[in-house]
Amino acid sequence: MRVPAGALWSAAGAAWRRGFSFAGQDVARWFPGHMAKGLKKMQRSLKLVDCIIEVHDARIPLSGRNPLFQEALGIKPHLLVLNKMDLADLKEKQKIVGHLNKEGVKNVIFTNCLKDENIKQIVPVVTELIEGGYRYHRGENLEYCIMVIGVPNVGKSSLINSLRRQHLRKGKASRVGGLPGVTKAVMSKIQVCEQPLMFLLDTPGVLAPRIQDVETGLKLATCGTILDHLVGEDIIADYLLFTLNKQQQFRYVEHYDLGEACDDIGSVLKRIAMKLKKIHKVKVLTGTGDVNVIQPNYSAAACDFIRNFRSGVLGQVMFDTAILEEPQANNDSDS
Numbered sequence: 001m002r003v004p005a006g007a008l009w010s011a012a013g014a015a016w017r018r019g020f021s022f023a024g025q026d027v028a029r030w031f032p033g034h035m036a037k038g039l040k041k042m043q044r045s046l047k048l049v050d051c052i053i054e055v056h057d058a059r060i061p062l063s064g065r066n067p068l069f070q071e072a073l074g075i076k077p078h079l080l081v082l083n084k085m086d087l088a089d090l091k092e093k094q095k096i097v098g099h100l101n102k103e104g105v106k107n108v109i110f111t112n113c114l115k116d117e118n119i120k121q122i123v124p125v126v127t128e129l130i131e132g133g134y135r136y137h138r139g140e141n142l143e144y145c146i147m148v149i150g151v152p153n154v155g156k157s158s159l160i161n162s163l164r165r166q167h168l169r170k171g172k173a174s175r176v177g178g179l180p181g182v183t184k185a186v187m188s189k190i191q192v193c194e195q196p197l198m199f200l201l202d203t204p205g206v207l208a209p210r211i212q213d214v215e216t217g218l219k220l221a222t223c224g225t226i227l228d229h230l231v232g233e234d235i236i237a238d239y240l241l242f243t244l245n246k247q248q249q250f251r252y253v254e255h256y257d258l259g260e261a262c263d264d265i266g267s268v269l270k271r272i273a274m275k276l277k278k279i280h281k282v283k284v285l286t287g288t289g290d291v292n293v294i295q296p297n298y299s300a301a302a303c304d305f306i307r308n309f310r311s312g313v314l315g316q317v318m319f320d321t322a323i324l325e326e327p328q329a330n331n332d333s334d335s
């Protein structure tokens with residue numbers, strides 16, 4: 001039975017954090033250097049490419065994308081695929097698309113690569129973009145070549161596999177992983193469609209995300225685009241709890257049988273650990289020597305909380321609602 005959100009919003013809610021404290025976080029450490037190399041590799045293959053499909057996470061449609069790639073890779077027809085739509089709260093979908101349009105991103109498709117949702121929309125849009133552009137005038141060569149790019153773990157390999165399932169009825173061509181940075185192989189050309197003949201270059205997921213501030217870094221981390229240990233599971237779990245509460249997404253309360261929502265990560269993790277029976281022995285130094293104390297395993301609880309969120313069990317979330325509310329400058333250039 002689902003408990004109504006209002007019932008979980010106890011009087012304590014009034015005392016909850018209005019903002020998240022980002023003090024002491026060093027985002028410069030969060031992104032490994034190999035990502036810069038990826039862009040160089042992509043530039044080398046660019047001559048082959050007719051269109052770029054940029055994949056990003058639908059839960060962070062307005063943050064973390066790196067607009068520098070456009071400069072580095074040149075002006076090519078561009079489609080933004082906002083993947084993992086099954087995990088995103090898309091009540092404000094039209095607003096999101098409007099915001100992106102104003103930023104110059106004209107072509108946006110929301111997808112779920114695990115269930116092949118909306119995947120069939122991609123080839124017609126890409127075909128139209130290429131034929132409407134410079135390529136159409138090049139004549140005889142009717143083979144289209146597409147480059148897939150994006151920050152780590154947003155589903156680039158899953159998209160390629162999904163396109164193949166939809167158009168070729170073929171199985172996996174591209175390795176899919178649960179951790180950021182799985183796609184490291186040299187770029188290979190993978191056929192995704194027969195009519196028109198279309199190939200994709202599966203690129204490494206090495207576009208460095210753009211981190212304007214610590215909060216953007218935390219959004220990216222919570223969505224799994226940075227290895228958790230670089231940021232710290234405890235910090236990710238705390239930011240996740242803050243976001244779930246702010247959006248009144250209280251499924252975690254039911255899932256972990258907590259009774260009511262709470263804004264204190266320490267007590268939430270303690271209760272999760274107890275429920276999951278995740279406890280461990282810790283040596284405590286006392287005046288009379290070492291004593292073994294049984295304590296809740298906060299790290300294990302944090303990992304479980306984050307993993308369940310990423311699998312969708314704790315409900316859908318939109319991390320960029322605040323950006324949608326901000327006034328936006330009109331930057332209506334081609335993208």
Ligand SMILES: Nc1nc2c(ncn2[C@@H]2O[C@H](COP(=O)(O)OP(=O)(O)OP(=O)(O)O)[C@@H](O)[C@H]2O)c(=O)[nH]1
Pocket residue numbers: 083084085086087111112113114115150151152153154155156157158159175176177178179180181182183184204205206311312
């Ligand atoms: N819920 C959900 N999960 C998805 C979707 N697409 C991909 N995933 C999962 O996201 C994780 C990353 O997917 P990949 O396809 O490996 O992502 P990638 O961008 O190629 O990753 P890198 O190799 O790190 O660059 C995997 O666990 C996928 O199963 C989706 O639409 N919905």
